[in-house]
Amino acid sequence: MMIRVWMRAAAVSAMLAGPVAAQDNPFTARLYVGDRVITNYELQQRALFLTLLRAPGDPESQALDALIDDKLRMIEAERLGLEVTPEALAEGLTEFASRANLTAEQFIAALGQGGVEPQTFRDFVEAGIVWRDIVRAKYAGTVTITEDAVDRALQATTQETAIRLLLSELVLPIQPGAEVETLARARDIRDGVLAGGSFASAARQFSASPSAGAGGALDWLELANLPPSLGPLLIGLAPGGVSEPVQVPGAVVLFQLRDLEETTQVAPTGVQVEYAEYLIPNTEAAGAEVARLRNAVDRCPGLYAEAQGQPAAQLTVTTQPLAQVPGDVALELAKLDLHESSSAIVRGGNRVFLMLCSRVALPPEPEIVLEGVTPVADGEAEAEPPAGPNREAVRASLVNQQLTGLADRDLAELRAEAIIREP
DSSP states (O other), X not given: OOOOOOOOHHHHHHHHHOSSOOOSSTTSEEEEETTEEEEHHHHHHHHHHHHHTTOSSOHHHHHHHHHXXXXXXXXXXXXXXXXXXXXXXXXXXXXXXXTTTOOHHHHHHHHHHTTOOHHHHHHHHHHHHHHHHHHHHHHTTTOOOOHHHHHHHHHHHHXXXXXXXXXXXXXXXXXXXXXXXXXXXXXXHHHHHHTTOOHHHHHHHHOOSGGGGGTTEEEEEEXXXXXXXXXXXXXXXXXXXXXXXXXXXXXXXXXXXXXXXXXXXXXXXXXXXXXXEEEEEXXXXXXXXXXXHHHHOSSTTHHHHHTTTSOGGGEEEEEEEGGGSOHHHHHHHHTOOTTOEEOOOEETTEEEEEEEEEEEEOOOOOOOOOTTOOOOOOOSOOOOOOOOOOHHHHHHHHHXXXXXXXXXHHHHHHHHHSOEEOO
């Protein structure tokens, strides 16, 4: 995961004034996760840490979600009798800091300039290491990557031309409190298809997507327009293969790869999208309102007129790199051409009228920079550029992608089963 880290005195000053308001007693409990506590201080520290790393989303809500997950990871590690050795923790701190071309000591010192305590960084890394060890121990030997999958992934990694995919989807909405059941249902459907069942029939029967009537079949999609986390997962499939369940906000999705082809276009290094979300009350009249909007609005600016006199939250227009777009929105945007719309997403009591305003290729990712800190110098001549990916590196990447899917599933189950409560 590439992380751009920027630190400026003014930005740090603003961050210390918020995102998380200081509490009279910062060490009081904000939330209980099982028998463990998340204090206001931990939340403040994690939010500041994420802000310094320029992590997308609201820092406080992202920090609280991340801390809940970390507590669940550590509870599971304790149940299994696993702990992170000092040597493994030191290695993890060094690896994370190296992404900014710094030593662990330099990275900790730089975080300290922004008000983040060393223990906050250590807790963050420790929870990640122990969870990785749990997942690898649990699923060791169960993930198999075929030579054909390595060939396809290697080709996609090394070539400069774009790839497009012919996919089918099956979308299972997640009702509040039913995360475990929905994931289990998705796995059962996947197992049935892999045992000889029809993905199209399953999509017609179970999918909540508008594509269900077509057996889940989608038109050709550019790989670069899909959520970046999906790419390795889908590239690793053989035609006819079905992905592990993919969890997006409010749903679990299965994909079947029907075909894959290389195009004559040059693959972009990244994509930035601008999109509009107009909220429609999800009542029986929602379908008629969606049809009316599609007839009345053919460009995003037209939605501003529709939102006149409405609450500010009725219409939001967002511009951001595709990697930062929420998974459910990114998946719908991938299906849209410029100025097209979707109404597949339901959020709370509203149906989202989603319109793609623009989609542009991004320039290459800039080098990771931590301002005010000199990178580690080794005194040696500049090294030769690294060679291209080899088969074993690609195979390891594909294994990690599958393990990530399994880990996300297990974490969702732990969260669903945990007692999480406020003081």
